[in-house]
Amino acid sequence: MSQHSVFISYRRSDSTGEAGRLSDSLEALLGTACVFRDADGIAPGDDFEAALELELAATSAVLVLIGKRWAPELAARQARSEPDYVRREVATALRLGKRVIPVLLNGAELPRVDDLPADLRALVRHQAVSVRDEAWNVDAGRLADAIGRPYSWRKVGLRAALVVPLILIATWYGVPYLAPSTSDQLALARGLVLVLLLAYAGGECWLRWREVHRRA
Template sequence: MGKVFVSYRRQGEHVVGVAALAHMLGAYFGAERVFIDTGLESGDHYPARLRAELEASTVVLAMVYGRWVEDFTVDRDTDWVLLELSTALRAGKVVIPVLLDRVRQPEPGEVPGGIVDVVLKQSLRVHYDRFADDVAVLIALIAKSPAAPEVEGAVADPSGDLVKRPVLRLTSQAVAYAVAFGMIGLAAGLTSDLVGAAMLCGVALVLTVVTGVFACFSCVVDVASLVLRAQPRMVAVGPLRQRLTAYWMVPVTFVFLWVLGWWWTLETQYAEYSGFVKAVLSFVILVATIRLTQKPIRHGMALDRSWPPPISPDPTTFRRAATRLQELLTATPHPRRSFVQQKQATSVLDALVETRSTLTERSRLPLRRWVLTGCGGSLFPSVVLGTTLAVAVFATCSLVVGAAAGGAIRAGLLAVASLVVSVLFVAVTLVFDLRVQRKHAARLAAELDQWEGVLRPLLLPAGQNHQRSP
């Protein structure tokens, strides 16, 4: 990470002004990003520490005071200022001559040959009678430089709300549902006669009806989602602790119902088991429940503690980040905002804008890409795909058993018809789910557009360009 290195001599009246300047730089850029050798700790090996700090710096300030030129003529074992400046020039670092108060601009012939380029560079004067204003100009010059100290910024995670390995997960879920539904009548239809073929065909028809029920339910849920999400909304998500305090009845009620349900299960379904077995089962269920709730709780804590915050297309995540950014920008207006705060705030807003672009792209996803990305985490596609897969298995078994029994054309046709109808149900479900996911992504993108309209004027000072990102 780049630093600002203050090069000066430690003897003379100018050290007071240099110390004040370094303090103001540290207040703006962060004390850890400004090096001045008064910060060396006892026991540090001066040349090694000095070279390390100089190497880690991207900007070097050459503090020019009244006797700056004359002090180069003094006989010294090692002229550290000369070494610092010549090393910085050879390394290609940004060197800024800072003229303290009314000191004159040195001429190239008055300084050692190794640092002539220092006096040829554009200098900046800091007057003692308007010290704060001139240092503010110096700070602005450093901040706008490409060599400004680096700051850890927010990074948008475009897939932060998506499951890992979506194709594998969708396939495994569909196969699991197919196996679960397939157990309904598998054993009953394994006989190689027409009765077995008819039973297999009947199971296929039943599963087709199940597929249709799931498809219709999916459509109803999708239509309800369209109605409930009719308008984009900016929701200020408070800290996790605050939300739990405000809505403590919800988790308490959930825990009470969970304990009551588990107690009823133990007393009815596992009444014949010993107390030890019940205790072990209760412990296993408790551990599994804790493991399941740990992830959302940790995620909520990360949203509250991490800065810059994590940002992804998940609405809870980006709303919390936007809310925290608004709180920061409101509490520290631009003139009082430090370099680190401004840089990090800018990175958060940029990440929110990038997230908006991701959501806009999702609102235009074709069906194939939507399926390959996990169907937006929807449950219905995997259910209807699983039942259709089970229908295909039973239809195939019905045809094979019927052919082995010497007929069963009607059963075969019914099985094929049920498969076709099931596939149609799957197509309808996928189309409806895709439509809803697209509209939801578009509304979230519109919400982020609203957030940008609120945050950008707070981020930039009055009079600067407030143009929105495309």
């Protein structure tokens, strides 16, 4: 089963360029394996409908990209009784209780509830996020924060690689001044290293706690 956490729903006639750009931005902010877009995520020969159903079932957030042609295209397909995969994606996400985020592109607005079919009317109750071309990086960053960025364990590793040697070096050179007696130095060094490591670990826990509560 897919491990993507973000599903991008978009109309090719409305926001193909923005969908690709947003996918690239979110992959840079959230991780390459986190984002699903049908143009990249469905292999040639796969059952398109089945693949979409699997992705929607596994994902945690569905971004509904809405440009100025999104609602007119929906109405036109309804009038012609044509299949509408975007409508199916959004309706399925709503039915499954997924976190659905309408993404309004370049000044587009949410459609009116009376203009939506019954299976999509819940969409207007979900808080929307605007993404503007002139402020793309800022808006994409806000969207990534709303989804929830993964904690940077790589930064934790880099900090540990820097801090732990500094603790050992400081202990090595500092203990002789604190405990002139040779018999006391080893015990003091062990205690000092333990205290400093616990303080460092506490700092990392506090940073993690602050990050989690900042997103809440």
